[in-house]
Amino acid sequence: MPVIKVNVPDVGDFKDIPVIExxxxxxxEVQEEDSLLTLESDKATMDVPSPLNGTVxxxxxxxxxxxxxxxxxxxxxSATEQLGGPAAATDDSPLNLSIDNKPIPTATSYSADxxxxxxxxxxxxxxxxxxxxxxxxxRAADLGKKVILIEQHxxxxxxxxxxxxxxxxxxxxxAKVIDESKEMxxxxxxxxxxxxxxxxxxxxxxxxxGKLTKGxxxxxxxxxxxxxxxxxxxxxxxxxxxxxxEGPKRVSFDTAIIAAGSQVTKIPDIPYxxxxxxxxxxxLTLRNIPKTMLVIGGGxxxxxxxxxxxxxxxxxxxxxxxxxxxPGADKDIVRPLHKRLQKQCEGIHLKTKVTALTAExxxxxxxxxxxxxxxxxxYEKVLIAVGxxxxxxxxxxxxxxxSVDDSGFIPVNKQMQTSVPHIYAIGDIVGNPMLAHxxxxxxxxxxxxxxxxxxxxxxxTIPSVxxxxxxxxxxxxxxxxxxxQSLEYEKATFPWAASGRSLAMGRDEGITKLLFDKKTNRLIxxxxxxxxxxxxxxxxxxxxxxxxxxxxxxxxxxPHPTLSESIFFAAEIAEGSxxxxxxxxxxT
Numbered sequence: 001m002p003v004i005k006v007n008v009p010d011v012g013d014f015k016d017i018p019v020i021e022x023x024x025x026x027x028x029e030v031q032e033e034d035s036l037l038t039l040e041s042d043k044a045t046m047d048v049p050s051p052l053n054g055t056v057x058x059x060x061x062x063x064x065x066x067x068x069x070x071x072x073x074x075x076x077x078s079a080t081e082q083l084g085g086p087a088a089a090t091d092d093s094p095l096n097l098s099i100d101n102k103p104i105p106t107a108t109s110y111s112a113d114x115x116x117x118x119x120x121x122x123x124x125x126x127x128x129x130x131x132x133x134x135x136x137x138x139r140a141a142d143l144g145k146k147v148i149l150i151e152q153h154x155x156x157x158x159x160x161x162x163x164x165x166x167x168x169x170x171x172x173x174x175a176k177v178i179d180e181s182k183e184m185x186x187x188x189x190x191x192x193x194x195x196x197x198x199x200x201x202x203x204x205x206x207x208x209x210g211k212l213t214k215g216x217x218x219x220x221x222x223x224x225x226x227x228x229x230x231x232x233x234x235x236x237x238x239x240x241x242x243x244x245x246e247g248p249k250r251v252s253f254d255t256a257i258i259a260a261g262s263q264v265t266k267i268p269d270i271p272y273x274x275x276x277x278x279x280x281x282x283x284l285t286l287r288n289i290p291k292t293m294l295v296i297g298g299g300x301x302x303x304x305x306x307x308x309x310x311x312x313x314x315x316x317x318x319x320x321x322x323x324x325x326x327p328g329a330d331k332d333i334v335r336p337l338h339k340r341l342q343k344q345c346e347g348i349h350l351k352t353k354v355t356a357l358t359a360e361x362x363x364x365x366x367x368x369x370x371x372x373x374x375x376x377x378x379y380e381k382v383l384i385a386v387g388x389x390x391x392x393x394x395x396x397x398x399x400x401x402x403s404v405d406d407s408g409f410i411p412v413n414k415q416m417q418t419s420v421p422h423i424y425a426i427g428d429i430v431g432n433p434m435l436a437h438x439x440x441x442x443x444x445x446x447x448x449x450x451x452x453x454x455x456x457x458x459x460x461t462i463p464s465v466x467x468x469x470x471x472x473x474x475x476x477x478x479x480x481x482x483x484x485q486s487l488e489y490e491k492a493t494f495p496w497a498a499s500g501r502s503l504a505m506g507r508d509e510g511i512t513k514l515l516f517d518k519k520t521n522r523l524i525x526x527x528x529x530x531x532x533x534x535x536x537x538x539x540x541x542x543x544x545x546x547x548x549x550x551x552x553x554x555x556x557x558x559p560h561p562t563l564s565e566s567i568f569f570a571a572e573i574a575e576g577s578x579x580x581x582x583x584x585x586x587x588t
Contacts, residue, residue, distance in 0.1 A: 002077070002078050003057055003075050003076065003077050003078070004051065004052055004054070004075070004076050004077075004078055005072055005074075005075050006036065006048070006050065006051060006072070006073055006074040006075070006076060007069075007070050007071060007072055007073065008039075008048065008067050008068060008069050008070060008071045008073055009048065009069070010069055015068045015069075016066040016067070016068060017039045017040065017066060017067055017068065018039065018040055018064060018065075018066055019037055019038070019039060019061050019062070019063055019064065019065045019066070019067060020038050020039065020040045020063065020064075021037060021038040021063065022036075022037045022059060022061065022062065022063050023035050023036055023037055023038065023047075024036050024037070024056045024059060024074065025056065025059060026056050026057060026058055026059060027055065027056060028055070028056045029054075029055055029056075030050045030053070030054060030055075030056060030076065031050065031053050032049075032050055032051065032052050032053050032454070033049045033050065033414070033454075033456050033458075034049065034050045035047035035048065035049055035050075036048050036049065036050055036056075036073065036074050037061065037073060037074075039067065040547075048073065050074075050076060051454065052076060052078055052079070053078070053079040054076040054077050054078045054079045055076065055077045055079070056074060056075075056076055056077075057075045057076060057077050058074070058075040059073070059074055060072050060073055060074065060075070061073050117250070118239060118250040118251060118252035119249045119250050119251065120148060120226070120228070120249060120250075120251045120252070121251070121252045121253065122145075122146045122147055122148040122226070122251070122252075122253050122254075123140075123145045123146045123147070123253070123254045123255065124136075124137070124140045124145045124146070124147045124148075124253065124254070124255050124256070124257065124447070124450060125147070125148045125149075125150065125240060125251055125253035125255075125256045125257070126140070126147065126148070126149045126150065126256070126257045126259055127150050127232050127240060127256065127257070127258050127259060127260055127395065128150070128151065128158060128258070128259035128260040128261055128427075129149055129150075129151035129156040129157060129158055129216070129227070129259070130157065130158020130159060130160055130161070130259060130261050130427065130436070130439060131157075131158065131160050131161070131427075131436040131437075131439050131440045131443070132259045132261075132426045132427035132436070132438075132439025132440055132442055132443035133149065133151075133158060133257070133259030133426075133427070133439075133443060134149065134156055134157070134158075134216055134219075134220070134443075135439075135440040135443035135444050135447075136257045136259060136426060136443030136444065136446055136447045137149040137220070137223075137225050137257075137447075138219060138220070138223055138225065139443065139444045139447035139448065140257075140447035140450060140451065141223035141224065141225050142223065143447060143448065143450075143451035144451070145447075145450065145451065146224075147223075147225045147226070148225070148226045148227075148228060148251055148253070149220065149225050149226070149227045149228070150227075150228045150230070150232040150240065150242055150251065151227060151228075151229060152229070152230060152231040152232070153229075154229060155209075155213040155216075155217075156213055156216040156217060156220065156227065157209075157212060157213050157216055158259075158261055159261055159262075159281075160436045161209065161212055161213060161216075162209055162213070163280070163281040163284055164280070164284075164436075165436055166208060166209060166212060167205050167206075167208070167209055167284045168280075168284060168304055168305070168308070168467070169467055170204070170205045170208050171201075171205060171284070171286075171308045172304060172307060172308060172467050172469075174201060174308075174311070175307050175308045175310075175311030175312070175469070176311075176469060178194050178311045178312070179311055179469060181194065183506060186506070187506065196289070196312060196313070198286060198288070198289065201286065202285075202286045205284075205286070228242050228244065228249060228251065229244060229245070230242040230243045230244035230245070230249070231243045232251070232395070233395055233396035233399070234395060234396040234397060234399045234400035234402070235250070235396065235399050235400075236399060236400060237400045237401055237420055237422075237423070238252055238253060238254075239251065239252050239253070240253070240256070254422065255422045255423070255424070255450050256422070256423045256424065257416075257423075257424045257425070257426060257443070257446050257447070257450075258395065258397075258402075258410060258418070258423065258424065258425040258426070258429060259425075259426050259427050259429070259439065259443060260391045260392075260394070260395050260427075260429050261390075261391055261427055261428045261429060262388040262389055262390045262391055262428035262429065262434055263388060263389060263391060264279040264280060264281070264384070264387075264388055264389075265386050265387045265388055265389045266384070267296075267384065267386055269356065269357070270357055270384060271357060271358070271359050271364075274359045274364065276359070276363070276364050276380065276381050276382065277357075277364065277381075277382050277384065278381055278382065278383045278384070279383070279384055279385070280301050280305060280383075280385060283305045283308075283309070283383055284305075289309065289312045289313055289314055290309070290314050290379075290380035290381040291313075291314065291315060291380050292314065292315045292316075292317075292346075292363070292378075292379045292380045292381070293306075293309055293314045293315070293316055293317070293379060293380065293381045293382070293383060294317050294318075294319070294354075294364070294366055294377075294379040294381075294382045294383070295316060295317065295318045295319070295382075295383045295385060296319055296354055296382065296383065296384050296385065296386060297319075297320065297383075297384065297385035297386040297387070298318050298319070298320030298322070298325040298326065298327075298348070298350070299320075299325075299326055299327065299328075299385060299386075299387065300326060300464075300465075300466040300467075300468075301385045302318065302320075302383065302385030302386075303318070303325065303326065303337075303341070303466060303468045304466065304467055304468060305383055305385065306318055306341075306345070306383075307468050307469055310344055310345065314381075315345075315346045316344075316345045316346060317345065317346045317347045317348075317349070317374070317377070317379070318341070318345060318347070318348050318349065319349045319352040319353070319354060319368065320348075320349070320350050320351075320352065321351065321352065321353055322350065322351070323350050323351050324338075324350065325337065325338055325341075325348070325350070326466055326472060328464065328474075328478075329464075329466075329472055329474050329478065329527065330474070330478050330479045330480055330513070330527055331480075332479075332493075332511070332513070333472055333474065333511060333513065333527040333528070333529045334472060334529070335529075336470055336509040336510065336511065336529050336530075337466075337468055337469075337470055337472060337529060339509070340469070340470065340509065347374055349368070349370065349372045349373065349374060350370075350372055351370045351371050351372060352368055352369070352370035352371075352372050352373050352374075353368065353369050353370055353373075354366050354367070354368055355367050355368060355369050357382060360378060362378055363378035363379050363380050364378065364379050364380075364381075364382045365377070365378045366378075366379060366382065388428065388434055389407065389408055390407065390408040390409050390410070390428055390429045390430075390434075391408060391428075391429055392404040392405075392407075392408035392409055392410045392429050393408045394408075397410065400420055400423060401419065401420050402418045402419055402420050402423060402425075403418065403419040408429075409429065409430060409431055410425040410429050410430055411430070412424070412425050412426075412430045414456035414457045414458070415445070415446070415449045415455070415456055415457075416430070416442055416445060416446040416449065416457065417449075424446040424449070424450070426439055426442035426443045426445075426446050427439030427442060427443070430442070433462055433464060435462060435464065437462070437463075438462050441457075441459065442457060445457055459545075460476070460544055460545050461475045461476045461541060461544055461545070462475070463475035463537045463538070463541050465533065465534035465537065467534060470507065470509060470510060470529050470530045470531055470533065471528075471529070471530065471531065471532060471533035471534050472527075472528070472529045472533055473527070473528050473529075473533040473534050473536065473537035474525070474526065474527035474528070474537070475525065475526055475527075475537055475540055475541050475544065476515070476523070476524055476525035476526060476540070476541075476544050477489075477515055477524045477525035478525060478527065479491065479513070479515060479525070479527075481525075482515060482524070482525065487517075487524075488517075488518040488519065489515045489516060489517060489518055489524060489525075490515070490516045490517075490518050490521075490550075490574055491513065491514070491515055491516075492513070492514045492515075492516070492550070492570045492571065492573040492574035493511060493512070493513045493514075493570065493573070494511070494512045494513075494566050494569040494570040494573060494581075495510075495511055496508050496509065496510030496511060496512070496530050496563075496566060497509075498569070498580055498581055499561070499563065499565065499566055499569075500560075500561040501561040501562050501563050501565070502530065502531070502563060502566075504561070505531060507530065507531050509529075509530065510528070510529055510530020510531065510533070510563075510566070511527075511528070511529050511530065512526075512527075512528050512530075512536075512566035512567055512569070512570045513526065513527045513528070513570065514526050514540070514550075514553075514567070514570040514571060514574060516549065516550050516574055520549065521549040521550050521551070521574075522547055522548065522549045523540065523543050523544050523548055523549065523550070523553070524544070525544075526540035526543075526544075526567075528540075528566070528567075530563065530566075531563065532563055536563060536564055536566070536567065539564065539567055540567060550571045550574035550575045551571075551575055552571075553567060553568060553571035554568060554571040554572045554574075554575045554577060556568065569581070
């Protein structure tokens with residue numbers, strides 16, 4: 001078997017980087033992408049991965065040695081005669097898959113068609129054109145592949161662009177302008193009551209969607225990505241049948257990427273046939289502005305839609321089964337939002353369940369149970385916002401031999417391969433969090449694996465944002481999770497009441513919280529509530545990915561006066577060097 005020499009990879013402009021940990025020794029068996037050793041520069045740590053499966057023959061460096069790009073560090077005897085294409089890039093067997101980092105054992109077998117008759121053929125077929133799907137298709141095309149993109153709707157962009165992220169943010173912007181114009185009255189600037197032209201507002205929102213979808217169509221044409229409109233279902237491991245307006249079309253492929261997304265979760269005993277019952281898609285159509293609305297579900301989607309309709313004049317009541325709004329976030333970060341909503345809404349009821357919803361002439365009558373349950377009440381509209389479920393069971397996966405779990409998720413490995421090695425899956429359909437930015441990252445990665453690149457999914461964190469008012473954003477370890485795992489951490493919380501920028505905006509309720517590992521002082525989590533929290537959280541994501549500690553952040557000069565300073569100030573609190581607040585000295 002050949003012995004492969006592993007050198008220090010491209011590390012930018014850094015030289016003489018200390019080796020802080022040697023993770024292997026002669027005789028160790030390693031898999032491709034297993035970490036061999038850890039280097040630490042002034043600003044970050046990085047693991048050097050194994051480029052192949054094999055046995056360590058010799059380690060050429062010791063701990064505390066200093067190395068530079070191109071220097072020999074490890075020799076590995078290859079487990080195979082030669083490295084191959086995409087299959088050689090995988091560090092997880094296609095039969096050792098996971099959902100949300102939890103192993104899913106499978107034993108799927110399949111046999112490819114020996115002679116496929118089809119209407120169309122491509123090297124890569126992508127099923128679904130949401131952010132993950134079109135990213136995968138475009139990246140594959142850029143890497144020289146012939147690509148077909150299948151989308152069941154008339155426009156590209158999927159749920160996010162057409163009936164999700166983009167239209168909701170447009171309406172949330174409108175809601176924010178309405179609220180801010182009212183609040184300026186406290187500062188001596190008064191505006192008249194807003195006149196809402198619902199048709200014009202709807203046209204503006206739809207115009208934004210139209211610009212983006214036309215842009216995607218243009219990008220597909222520029223890359224020579226062929227689009228097929230219709231619902232696609234697998235009929236074998238190498239074919240998808242698409243029900244088009246002209247009749248069924250059979251599309252064959254060498255590789256496929258499933259980007260079929262998710263759909264709204266429905267709860268039993270709800271009269272969904274009544275048009276007064278809405279999901280998030282219905283809510284975004286803006287048919288009218290109801291006088292009253294019950295929002296079932298106090299998560300991100302429910303609260304964002306509540307924010308829009310409340311600003312437009314609807315009286316809102318929210319019920320949530322959990323003991324806090326936005327259950328995934330820490331309670332202290334949610335609290336400022338909760339307090340603001342309590343003043344703006346008719347009621348916020350936690351640990352409350354809707355036991356019945358009946359259609360009556362004058363509205364939908366809801367009955368409740370729980371510690372904080374209101375009395376039975378009629379509402380003009382009811383919005384159901386209790387989450388989303390994956391579409392894994394709706395694409396004929398069994399015909400291709402693809403493993404799908406009971407919830408509809410498709411397990412994948414770190415290269416996004418399913419139980420059928422030449423079929424990949426990305427986005428909502430492979431596990432939580434169901435977020436567009438996760439899907440786009442996975443889509444690009446899957447395309448690169450197919451093209452033979454040696455890459456895998458290794459993001460340390462995926463940020464979450466609620467575009468409410470105030471916004472809530474978090475990433476990495478939450479304090480709730482750290483406590484549940486008995487981790488030793490240091491918390492640094494900076495109140496925006498001490499921020500000149502937030503005071504100048506008339507919004508001092510914000511909080512920036514950073515969590516640091518007590519042993520290494522490195523950032524392990526962050527959460528922000530306040531104006532533009534979604535824009536601010538990106539800095540902390542980068543800090544975590546780069547292995548930054550409190551000193552790294554505290555020594556980074558931030559512009560003044562800005563909200564971004566709140567991250568800097570929180571780091572200074574952790575370091576004990578803040579001057580904008582008086583903090584008791586830490587006991588040593």
